[in-house]
Amino acid sequence: MKISIALCTYNGAQFLQEQLESIAFQTRVPDEMIVCDDLSKDNTLEILKDFASKVSFPVTIYINEKNLGSTKNFEKAIGLCTGDIIFLSDQDDVWNPEKVEKIENQFSTSPSTALIFTDAELVDENLKPLGYSQWQSNGFNQKEQDYFIHGKFIEVLLKRNVVTGSTMAFRSEFKKLIFPIPDAWVHDGWIALLIAFASDLNLISEPLIKYRQHHLQQVGAGDEGLTIYQKIHRKLTQLKNLESDYSNFQPECIRYTLAYKHLVNSRFPSIKTNKIPLLKARASHYCIRSHLPVNRTKRIPLIIKELLNMNYHHYSEGISSIGGDLLRNNSEIK
Known part of the structure; x- marks a missing residue:
């Protein structure tokens, strides 16, 4: 199969x-x-031009006419790829030598798998290991991994995204499903979620990239590396703010409503139409929470209804989310 890298x-x-x-x-260089x-x-x-002049595989460099931002830039790069399997690459990580080979082998042995992602080793800006992996950092535990392995990846992704673009590869035929990527979404979350509603996802629990943590990043790795005092302070701050990300509820409502409408209107042949109501329920849950x-x-009646429908369990953080919705200051309700 032909391998493309979108950088x-x-x-x-x-x-x-x-x-x-x-x-x-790489032990298996891209095509x-x-x-x-x-x-x-x-x-x-x-740096790119010098690299392109030295490697054995073709490197095509496109310079945008205007600044697109990360999501739309990845959409453009993905759209220009001609391979059967598309790997996404950030500019500041380091791939383990066998990354492409191991992921390609899994695609070869599992024709029904449309997307594969891996764990990542977290390192500092000098590539010194921080002593834990990305999955450990974001709490992607064995239970959730088992959900993926046994085909319940939609249930995991409707609660939160656990798929990082720099660890991801997917079959190019799904470009028709994922385009266009809305500005409201980060590309990796959108790609993983939509493909989950049309095919199978799988994972490799081995860290296959060094995921660099540095001050220029837009997204950090979580609180795994914090001291106990720092973790306690963060939790107390969150309790004081009663889910300080409340302002994100309306954007979450918008994002998942967009995903729902995208799938409903899509003509992609393999969409799991029986699962789409779950996406609508996820969107509705955050729309309700944003308008309490x-x-x-x-x-209270709205919260009880969401509780009885198990929506706090499936799409939020359970009791802590209920407590936040009950106790939040009036000024925080929008």
């Missing part, structure tokens, strides 16, 4: 060379690399 860059010169070298030294640069102002392009009455007493 997106933006002012990535500080760490890019190590990532490129890790791709060049093509598509690079979309989002108008870098450093010497990212010089200012009066706490009037919230």
Whole structure:
């Protein structure tokens, strides 16, 4: 099968060379690399052009006419890939030498699998191991992993995204399903969720990339590396704020409503139509939470209904979410 790598860059010169070298030294090199640069102002392009002139596989570099942002830049890069399997690559990680080979082998032995993702070793900006993996950091535990293995990946993904783009590869035929990617979504969460509603997802529990943590990142790795004091302080702050991400409820409502409408209107042949009501329920749950009455007493019937429907269990954090919705200050209700 033909392997494509979709790499997106933006002012990535500080760490890019190590990532490129890790791709060049794969035991199974790609058949093509598509690079979309989002108008870098450093010497990212010089590094890319030098790399392209030295490797055995074709590297095509596209420079955007305007800044697209991460999600739309990945959409562009994915759309330009011509391979059977598309790997997504960030500009600041380092791939283990056997990453492509191991993922390709799993696709070969499992024709029904449409998307595969792996764990990642968390490292600092100098590639020094932090002593724990990404899955440990974000709480993707053995129970949830078993859900994936036994085909219950939709249930996991409707609660939260556990699939990171830089560890992901998927079959290119699903481009028709995932495009266009809405601006409201991060590309990896959208891709994983939609493909889950049309085919099978699988995982490799081995960390196959070094996932670099540094001050330039937009997304961190969680609180696994914090001291006990720092963890307690964070939890107390969250309790004080009563789910400080409450302002995200309306965006969550919008995001999952978009996903629901996208699947309902899609003509992709293998969509699991019997599962789509779960997506609608997920969207509805956050729409309800984002519009709870200012009066706490009037919230109770709505909260009880969501509780009895198991929506707090399936789509939120259970009791802690219920407590937050009951006790939140009136000024926080929008």
